[in-house]
Amino acid sequence: MPADRGSLKTADRPSDGQAPARRSPQAARAAAARGAIPWPLGVPALLGALFLLVPLGGLLVRAPWRGMPRLLADSQVLDALRLSLLCASAATAVSLVFGVPLAWVLARWQVRGIGLLRALVTLPLVLPPVVGGVALLLAFGRQGLLGRLLDEWTGITLPFTTAGVIVAETFVAMPFLIITVEGAFRASDRGFEEAAATLGASRLTVFRTVTLPLIGPSLLAGAVLCWARALGEFGATITFAGNFPGRTQTMPLAVYVALESDPEAAVALSLVLLVVSIAVLAGLRDRWLTAGTTR
């Protein structure tokens, strides 16, 4: 099966023109994949894997399995879970609406300073989330640059509301979507777009009917990454939206708060979050892979 896929790939790219010569390196690669791993790579690799897996194991080992039903039946837990799923999904939706066009502009608009803009909008990727929360307060808080106007004109204030949670999560998670999708826009074959344009399609039609379907798998990957980052968001959320059960207390906040009063509950909550994350990643992975192979 893999051999078929390989030949399909080379057939897809006539510019390669080296299909016969490629066979042997491929065979060599396959042989190398089955051979022994040199220890300077194998030992750090093993340690790295253990480092990532042992804490998750610890969560499973120390989980209060017997008390789970009681701990999870708590309405506050269900509130936090519902809020987390709702806010992460809303943040992903907002990110798609604004992030995909922004990624397209960053990838296609060739003007001076676009590189700087790209660096700036992806800054939240590396910015500590708490700093993001403070920045959000200064911009959208009741006394903030825009928040003050929003409060004066509409009486709406974002901090301490569920909308505030979505704002905080979007701020932190959208760059993950932008950077993934922008890369895909750059890598996508411009030939199809040019063909559509010569056939009379407008730029917007090309974007909708050619470009977007082309980057489908990357769009999904970016959205999943964005959703997962939003689900785990803590620092910006607690700083900008505060902590109130049922309104702004998402699962990570509930875990943090529970750790101080009832560590067993914190472990139980963490397990729920772990299961949700695994379920989503596993569920989407299949679609992801199939989407990848059909293209």
Place this chain on the structure above:
Amino acid sequence: MRRSALTLTVAAATGLLLAGCGSSSTPAASPATSSTAVSDSPALSGTVNVFAAASLQEAFTTLGRQFEAAHPGTKVVFNFGPSSGLATQITAGAPADVFASASTKNMDQVVKAAAATSPTNFASNVMEIAVPATNPAGVTGLFDLAKPAVKVALCQVAVPCGATAAKVFKNAKLTVTPVTQEIDVKAVLAKVTLGEVDAGVVYVTDVRAAGAKVKGIQIPANVNASTVYPIATLTKAPNKATAAAFTDDVLSADGVSILAADGFAKP
């Protein structure tokens, strides 16, 4: 070429980091001339890690600086935070030398886990309402906090400031629904300072520490509630001698006067 340069940089940086970690845990060599120290014990040295309630930040920072000056070669490192969270960290094995809690409840938790013995109460504190300097909601007293239009920040109830505020409301037979339950008293104060809430219930010492950035509104003594601060040198303190000296310092007449200057009362 470029890659090897990068590797070198990373290696160097890691080395520096490791060196940094090492020096902080190994006691710095203290000069023999440090006999000017007030105590008659042998020269103290090394780092002492003090886990202290967030409300102690100003007073303890002053105390720590004085301690370092009196005992050259020592370094006082603070971990300020919610007493409940600090207690959890200590019982989970955090390398702490001294614990100063904003309530006996969280100290008891540490004692019960055999991480400390015989704590001593050294201060007490009462609550006050803090409003932004401009007092946007026109708060004049405790009863205003129950109004739905007034945005109130409180500590979460697991933290001493949250539990004490809850007692105040119970005494006054008031139901206050906050917009947020912050993780510690300084987080509540920050939300007030930024003007994001109309009022917060904090300790009198926090209002004093914030200076002109917030306005304090007193809570009537007949409904106000107080919390007692205990301190203890931890049984597994990595630097026990210096830790005990710091604890003694807090309990000394000098320590009491610094705490009193910040608004703390006697226990």
